[in-house]
Amino acid sequence: MKTAISKSNANLALLKYWGVDDTGKVLLPSLSVPLPDCVTETKVTLVVDATVREVKFDADPTRIIAFVDQFLAEFNVKKGYIVETSNNFPVAVGMASSASGFSALAKALAELVGVDVLDDRVKDLLARTSGSALRSLLDGVVEWQPSGHELVVRDDLAGFDLEVTSYIVDDCAKEFSSSELHKMVPSSPLFADRLANFADRYERLVTAMRNDDWPGFADVVTEEAWSxxxxxxxxxxxxxxxxxxxxxxxxxxxxxRADGVDICVTFDAGATVHVLGRKGWVLG
Known part of the structure; x- marks a missing residue:
């Protein structure tokens, strides 16, 4: 038996790729900041008996089983497996648990099969399962360009004064998963406008972060949240x-914000409210 243990934190997309085409292809880039206190720890053990497919997880393991099966098939590994995974935060409530979960799982599997977790084949598997998990492979402010699954750590934005506090207002599982929502939103009559205006919104956010322009940053994040x-x-x-x-x-x-506080909110496919402010802020 071979075992690997890995951890990943969730991330919060300030600008979201939100929506895929009929083939599942992601259409837009995204930019995220880490949620370092929201961590998934995953242990994967490969066993000789290829019929063993065991997952120890508090929620539905269907997507985990599918991902591990695809991963092992991609690298021609004919083994069974035992996956044990746990989060220190709730799942399916808009906290990006799939990002940390599948990122940690990919890291452990990559170690077991002897491949770099940033190998294009691994990134392609992740992109088809949970695109946000790609951003959790790296630390810091991360940009994901869907063409070629290019991941870039934006060190030029790392100095932006930002702290995120997440308020879980409903711990019941959300009605639709993020993956399901990505397939649904292109049916909105407003989706074409999103595609047309996204590049400008992206540039305005990056410029605000580079210049420590908090009002400008809050304007773009709020605009994105409403969209x-x-x-x-x-x-x-x-x-x-x-x-x-x-x-x-x-x-x-x-x-x-009307009283002059540098603060704004965003969301991640659920009711949880992510409040963004300068470090040390307190919700009044």
């Missing part, structure tokens, strides 16, 4: 991501 939410609601499935408590927190943040 994200409205397209979910206006797609053919009419998905409402927020809960009443989500809106109450947002209203409080809006008031604080």
């Amino acid at each position: 994200f939410l409205i397209q979910a609601w206006s797609c053919k499935h009419k998905v409402a991501l927020l809960k009443p408590e989500s809106l109450r927190i947002w209203e409080k943040v809006v008031q604080m």
Whole structure:
């Protein structure tokens, strides 16, 4: 038996790739910051008996089994496996648990089969399972360009004064997974506008972060959050991501910002509110 243990933290996309085409291809780049306190730890053991496919996890293991099967097939490894994975934060509530989960799983599997986790074949498997997991392979502010699955650590943005606090307002599993939502939102009549305006929004965010322009940063993050939410609601499935408590927190943040506090909010395919502010801020 061979065993590998790996950890990954979740990440929060400030600009989201949000939406795929009919083939599952990601259409837009994304930019994320790490959530270092939200960690998945995964242990993978390969066993001789290729019929063994055991997963110890508190939620539905279907996607984990599918990913491990695809990974081992890609590298022609004819082994069974035991996967043990746990998070120190809730899953399926808009905290990007799939990012940390599949990133940690990919790291452990890559170690076991003797391949670099940034190998194009590994990145392609991850992109087809959880695109956000690609960004959790690296530390810092990470940019993912879907063409060729290029990952870049944006050291030029690392000095931006930013702290994220996440408020889980509903710990029930969300109605749709992020993967399902990515397939749904292109049916929104507003999706074409998102594609047309995204490059400008991306450039404005990067410029604000380079220049430590907090008001400019907050404007773009807020614009992106509204775009994200409205397209979910206006797609053919009419998905409402927020809960009443989500809106109450947002209203409080809006008031604080009107009072001159450098603060804003964003979301990640769930009701959880991610409040962004300068380091040391306190929600009033």
